[in-house]
Amino acid sequence: MKIKLLSILYLLNLFIGYSQQKNYDKEIEQLLSKMTLEEKIGQMNQLNFNGMSDNLVQQIKKGEVGSLLNIITPKEVNELQKVALENSRLGIPLIIGRDVIHGFKTVFPIPLGQAASFDPQTVENGAHVSAAEARELGVNWTFAPMLDISRDARWGRIAESLGEDPYLAGQLGAAMVKGFQGKNLSDPTSIAACVKHFIGYGAAEGGRDYNSTNIPPHLLHNVYLVPFKKAIDAGAATLMTSFNDNDGIPASGNEYLLKDVLRKDWKFDGFVVSDWASMTEMLAHGFAKDAKEVAKISANAGLDMEMVSGAYSQHLKALVESGEVSIADVDNSVRNILRVKFRMGLFDNPYVDTNKASILYSTEHLQAAKDAAIKSAILLKNDNVLPLKENIKIAVIGPLADAPHDQMGTWVFDGDKNHTITPLKALQTTYSNINYIYEPALSFSRDKNTANFEKARQAAASADVAIVFLGEEAILSGEAHSLSNINLIGVQSDLLKAVKSVGKPVVLVIMAGRPLTIERDLPYADAVLYNFHPGTMGGPAILDLLFGKANPSGKLPATFVREVGQIPMYYNHFNTGRPAPENVMALDEIPREAGQTSLGNTSFYLDSGKDPLFPFGYGLSYSTFDYSNLVLSASSIPMGGELTAKVTVKNTSNVDGTEVVQLYTRDLVGSIVRPVKELKGFQRVDLKAGESKTVEFKLTTDDLAFYGKDLVKKAEAGDFDLWISSSSKEGLKAKFSIQ
DSSP, rough: HHHHHHHHHHHHHHHHHOOOOOOOOHHHHHEEEEEEEEHHHHTTTEEOSSSSOHHHHHHTTTTSSSSEEEEOHHHHHHHHHHHHIIIIISOOEEEEEESSSSSSSSSOOOOHHHHTTOHHHHHHHHHHHHHHHHTTTTEEEEEEOOOOOOOTTTSSGGGSSSSSHHHHHHHHHHHHHHHOSSSSSTTTTBBBBBEETTTTGOOGGGOOOHHHHHOHHHIIIIIIIIHHHHHTTTTTEEEEEOOOTTTTTGGGOIIIIIIIIIIIITOSEEEEEOOOTTTTTHHHHHOOSHHHHHHHHHHTTTTBBEEEEEHHHHHHHHHTTSSSSHHHHHHHHHHHHHHHHHTTTTOOOOOTTTOOOOOTTTTHHHHHHHHHHHHHHHEESSSSSSSSOOOOOOEEEEEEOOOOHHHHHHHOOOOOOOOOOHHHHHHHTTTTTEEEEEEEESSSOOOOOOTTTHHHHHHTSSSEEEEEEEEEGGGSSSSOOOOOOOSOTTTTTHHHHHHHHTTEEEEEEEEEEEEOOOGGGGOOOSEEEEEEEOOHHHHHHHHHHTTTTSSOOOOOOOOSSSSSSOOOOTTTTTTOOOOSSSSSOOOGGSSSTOOOOOTTOOOTTTTTTTSHHHHSTTOOOSOOEEEEEEEOOEEEOOOTTTTEEEEEEEEEEESSSSEEEEEEEEEEEEOOOOOOOOEEEEEEEEETTTTTTEEEEEEGGGGGGGEOOTEEEEOOEEEEEEEESSSSSOOOOEEEEOO
């Protein structure tokens, strides 16, 4: 009986996998053979939904629309799908797209916050909840995950990224794809993922959104393309081109990226969509003279679907008829689009089940969002203040203590602030036993009115400890919201100083969309809990952390600089010919009228040194952890071989905790200069008080491969350093070689 059951389960899993990857070539070719050129171009056309209209219905009947954006009313979705399926000549359904970035109704921490969890399962769970909720209202395609490597906190869209490291972004991006798409794209709780932005958008010059990038080929392949490849390998259905040009070529017209890399090298068989009007923005770039040339460039480059700007629908027919665009390229684009529609099961049933019980804001979804918010919080400082005891009186101060909209963060089209549980609201409900006094002092983060600072001081004076909630409004990060100054905005730092002047312990809780420059604030806080905008359940998650019901375990997914002038600063940089030593000369140590010389000088800033404020991978806990007994399985391995690294991690405290154990390597000599450190693995390890565990990593030579001087990916023989540690800054070190 047991064997029979296992056989059934095996066949079921086989069927699920088959249905996900089923070859629809026969159905696609049959449909393609019936399509007119106009109907093919229609599949390549995406429109933004601006309400029901006779004109839209007629366009769909004629087969002139392949996808619609931003329609979230089930009744209207079903009406338009019925037109497409039953009233158009060929009955091709629509794909309904929407930005479902870090939650639909139940909002999870922003992606940068989720990255701080270093937990693929948490990321996958969040994406699955988002997909299930979005499908309830008819959305079946999202424009996420965003996998732009982000090394500049001035760039507003760092909030939407998974940080600065290609390995971490790749692991979490693949998990997000799996969460959105499930085991089967046709499942009623799955939506198609769209990895974006291809490529290099996070490297925008000066952190100014939409700006140019200049990423050379080796850096492109070794850093910026890495997480995209991982997500494509995980089965991502679609991909989006970016707004930027790289080295003078706009992404929506880059044939090398879209045909050579994506199709030829990576064997991607989904479809590529432009970002919003990014095709016709090639006019502003000066890369095309008119919309007709835009259509020609993008079609020849291999861009399958145009988002909203209409160059294809207006000009592609004439370009094919004149021979400037081949019908073969058009057919390939349509094949790619139809393939995804078949895999999504839209030809069988594109409709929304309006009789199904709602799962929006379900108890399970809210708990998942809370768990994610807990794992995403990073404890940056703790001078024996946290966790708090519940029998004390606290002063709750600051504009982010009760900011239900801002707590959700950027890109929450569908989140409802009325469902957000802020820290203040949590004190009024789940933590109603806590004695507190509330004085916001500022109405919002940019508020410069200091009239209520004295009230804040009095509140702090009357309490045992002050908890000051500062940070950014949601609108200050995200698309088109770059900043040249990333200090706590307005007079928030002054508020913190005023509260600290009373002499009571101060806990600083920050909610923000980016790494802020908070070095000037640290002396005025005895503890700092950093939360990238934590979403719907951020309030109870933060209180669980402050009062010790949960133990912080988040690690920084991006470097925190001391001041903005250090940007760009990231852990996996190249070394220079004159690397800075451990101790460098400070500005005030330079003697007056010192002689000018370059001998013995190294690479650092006279005024801010060589180090960041907090390194990548950093994060404290209420527990303390000790690393010992780093052992490698061999001192050298052959090409194609495998190395095992083991370390003992002990919880040396009396508090149960979770440590994110990180593996880094350095290739000491390469055919091109190699980074000083690279993340190659991480594990979340749960440890009871006093408990020890052996943590094991396996590393193959393929894991150490890179695109070298010849731009071919392979490992190179030579010597390596290896670290296992709690952050990118420190750790136990060993050496090995590839023979």
